[in-house]
Amino acid sequence: MNLPLKYPLFNTKLKKQKDQTFIFDEVRKKWLLLTPEEWVRQHLIHFLIHQKKCPISFISIEKEIILNDLKKRYDIVIYNKQLKPVLVIECKAPYIELDATVVEQALRYNLIIKANYLMISNGVSDVTFNNLNQQVSLPDYNDM
DSSP, rough: OOHHHHHHHOOOOOEEEEEEEEEEETTTEEEOOOOOOHHHHHHHHHHHHHSOOGGGGGGSOEEEEEEEEEEOSSSSSEEOOOOOEEEEEEOTTSSOOOOOHHHHHHHHHHHHHHOSSSEEOOOOOOOEEOOSSOOOOOOOOGGG
């Protein structure tokens, strides 16, 4: 999978098994099936660690939450040093449009998580909001 994304290239660890490709997740320390959404998620995680200086230990990926009695999974949550969630990220495949439906999904997750920042990304474009729902640039980890 070699979809061009806006995030910097990095030295991905890929392996093939039969007719499937897997990518190594350096946060979860395991091999994951390489889907278009996972390709975006891994590039974004690498960007957060190496460009935004987010410590790996404060990154939570694909954890279950309960929303209106339904089990849901967020993509990425970043915690601060006090273990308070500061950023919720919803990842989509590069061909998925970042429309109101995607924003609403992330907002619903944030009703439970209560982070200061919310980001949606398809790897080609992204939008970040602060807790006032104003569009902002994604700050460095220490400024969240």
